Amino acid sequence: MPLVRHLRRAVLSVFACLALAACMAESSATLPAKLPAASGPVDTIVLGMGCFWGAEKRMSALAGVVDVESGYANGSIPATYKAVLEHEQALQRGKATGRNHAEVIKVSFDTAQVTLEDVLIRFWESHDPTQGDRQGNDVGSNYRSAIYTDSDAQQTIALATRDAYQKALAAQGLGTISTEIAPLQTYGAAEDYHQDYLQKNPNGYCGLGGTGVVYPRQAGAGTSPMPAHPVAVATALDASSLDANRQLVVFESNECPYCEQFKRDVLDHWKSPVPVARSLSPDAPQGWSLQKAVFATPTIVLFEHGKEVSRYTGYSGEQERFWKWLGFRLLTPEQQKIAFEQGTERPFTGSNLDEKRAGTFVDPVTGVALFRSDSKFDSGTGWPSFFNPLEGAVTLHEDESAGMKRVEVRSASSGIHLGHVFDDGPPPTYKRYCINGNVLKFVPDPGA
Template identity: 65%
Template sequence: MAMKTVNLIAVIVTLVVAGLLAMFVLRPPAATPLLSSGEKHMSADVQSIVFGMGCFWGAEKRLSAIPGVVDVESGYANGDASKTSYDDVLELERQIKRGRSEARNHAEVIKVSFDPKKVELATILAAFWENHDPTQVDGQGNDIGTNYRSAIYTSTPEQQALAEQTRDIYQQSLTREGFGKIATEIAPLKNYTRAEEYHQDYLVKNPNGYCGLGGTGVKYAMDGSGGQAHPALDPATLNAERQLIVFEAETCPYCEKFKNDVLSKWKADVPVATTLSAQPPKGWTLEKALFATPTIVLFKNGREVSRYTGYNGEQQAFWKWLGFQLLTPAQQRIAFEQGTEVPGSGSHLDEKRPGFYVDPITGANLFRSDAKFESGTGWPSFFNPVEGALELRVDNSHGMRRVEVLSKSSGIHLGHVFDDGPPPTGKRYCINGNVLKFVPDEAVAKQ
C-alpha cells in the first residue's frame, strides 16, 4: 500500500509540473509536415528550385550528381496552361512556329530538391550555368524552340536574388571568353506539372539515350573584385579563435544592403571583418571557392566551419544561421523550436546588477534590469521591455490563447507575456533565462 501511495504522489507531481510548464512558457516543437508518397525520403528542410536547360533528360542526369541534391524530377513549367503533357508541349510549339498561336509554351524543366545543410544553392546554380549554354536563345544544342529555353524558376525572393547575382558573375566570365549575353529567363515558378513517368530518370533507364546537353566550357568563378586585385586580410588583425569574414565585391548592391541592415548595427559577440578579396587570410582555409557576394564565412582556428551565401534583406534568416553556430543545443531548442527550460534551471534568476539583458545572437538590448522583478515562477520576469525590441505573436497551443514573445532582431523565441505583472504596466514577460545574455553597466563603461 505504501508503494502504491508513493507512485500515486509521483504521478500527481509530474502532472502538476507539466501543467505549470504549459501555463507559463511551454510550447512544443513545430510539427513535421506530412509528405506525399513521392517525398517520404526527404526531410522537412529540403528546398527546391526549377531549371530549364534544354532537354530535361541530360539536365536531370547532370544535376542529380551534385552531392546534397536529394531528388531531380522532370517536368514542364511557366507556360500559360495550368496542366500539360509532353504531346501538348510539342503541339503548341508547332503552332507557335507556324504563327498560329500566341500562347506561351511551357519549358522542359527539372525540379531540383536539395538539402541546404549539405549543399548551397549557389553551388547548384554554378553547376546550372556550367552545364549548358545560357547564351543560346530558345534552344539548347540542336533542340530549338521556346520549350527548350534556358530558365531558372524560383520559389522565394532569396532564390531570385541569388540567381540574378550568379548570372551577372557568370556573364563576366563569358564576356572575357568572347561569348554573348546570357538569355536565361529568371522568374517565379508558376504552372508546374510533373512530366510523364517514362521521362523520369530517363538516362538511368536508357544509358545510351540522347542527352544533347553541352556547356560553353567556361568555368563559373567569382573573383570578388570586379577584375581588380585586392589584398587578402592580414590574419594578425583578426581573431584566430573565432572570426566572421564578409567577402564582398565592389559592385554588389546586396553587399551594401547587408552593410546597412546588419553590419551598421553589429553588437554580436563574434568579431566581423569585410574584404574585397576572394582569398582567405594567409594561412587560413576556405572549404570551397566563393560563388556569390556577400558570402559570410565563420572561421574557427583559421578554418571555415560554416558559410552564409547571398543576402536579400532577410535579416532573421542570417541571424538564424549565425545562431546555429553560436548557441548550444539546449539554447537552440528554445530559440528555434519554441522550447522551454525547466523552471529554476535557467540563467539570471538571481542577477541583481544594473545592466541590459540582450539577444544572445545579435546583442540587441531586450530588457533593462530595473524592469526585472521576482515573480516566483522560476523564470526571469520583466514588466517592461526595451522599446521596439520585441515581437508579439498569438499562440493557441495547448488549448490556450497566449501571447508569444520573440526577439525582433533575430526572431528567436523568448517566452510569453501575461497580464498579471506589477505596476506600472501590469505585464509579466516570462522569459527563458538561457536565451538571454546579461551585459552589466560596468562592462559597457570599460569599453
C-alpha cells in the first residue's frame, strides 16, 4: 500500500480509491473555502498523524481552527516530498542514516474559540497513536505519530493529554502510545498540490482511522472536538460460533468506507462454501491465533483449525484479486492450473461429466450459480457441455492462444477460467459452452 499511495500522489490520484468518510469532501471537487478569521490571539502547533492529507481535512473541521498547512518536520534532510520518500526507502534498505521528516500539519487556532487541549483531543481521537512508524497501510518513519511543540507550556499540555488518553486506551485493552512529543526543530511547508488535497481531490486516499476510544473529558472541560458518537471497543469473536475447520474473518473498523465497499461488493452476495464472519475487534477469535497483528481494515483472514493460514489486507474494489487470493486456498493445484493459468483438463477425466441430476453448477470459489443442469447436453467431446449459461453468470473474452482464435469463458463473479464457447451446439442457442468439469461444483436440487 505505501507504494500504491506514492503512485497515487505522483499522478494526483489518477488511481483514486474511496477515502474514509470523515476525510471525504462534499460531492464536488471545488477549491476549499477560507477558514474563518481569528477573533483573538492565534497559536500554532505541529502534529503528525500519518497521511497529512487526511490530518489536514480532519483538523480543518474543528471550530476555532483558522489555518492548517501540510508540511515536513523534525528531520535532517531537505523538506521536500521527493527527498522524504527517497530517504525512507534508503533507510529501509540500510543505505542511509539520519532522521527522516514526519509528514505533519501545522495547525493555527484562535485561542478565544478553542483551546490547545481541544486541538489535541481531536488529534488523539483522529488516528491510532499506538502504531509506531505507521498509520494504517502507510508504513515508515515519515508516517510517525508526533506532537512538535514551540513552548514549555505546549509540551506540558501535550504530555498531560497523552497520559489521560493512555489511561483510556489501557482501560480498553489497547497498547502503549508511541507518539513522539518533542520541541519543533525543523519545519518546511509541503508542495502546493498537497495543500487542501482532499478538498481539491475528494476521491483521494486517506488512511486515517482512530482507535474508537473516546478521550476522557472532565466535567466542565472544553467542548468535544469530535462528533458525539463514542464507539465502544469490540470484543473478539466467540470461537464456539465459528467453523473450527475453516473460517474467514473480516476484521473491520468503524467509519471505514473500504469495509463498507467490501460488504457491498462481496459480503452482501456471499455464497462461497467458506463461512465468513465480521469483527470490529482486531483480536483473533477467542482461543484462536493470528500470525501478526491486524494493522489495516478491512483485513480478511482465513483460519484453519484455529490458526491463521492466509490473509488479504486492504480492499478498494478489486474483487477479482480477492477471489484469486481465496481461490488459491480453496482449489487443488489441478484446479488452480485451470482457473488461473487457463489450463485444460484431459478429455473424459474431469468431474461432473456424467452428472445428470437436476441441480446447479456453481463457481467453486464464490459459490455463484453458472449453469443449470437442464442446459447440459452430451457433446461427446469429453468435457461437460452446456447450451446456455445463467444470465450474467459468465463473461466472454477473445483468446488467440495456442495458435487458435477462440472465445474464452470466465466466471463473472470470480474471473476464473472455465473453458471456451463454440458455435456448434444444439438449439435454441446453437452454442456449446465447453467447460472444464474440475472447476465446476454441482449442487443438486432438494430431493434430486
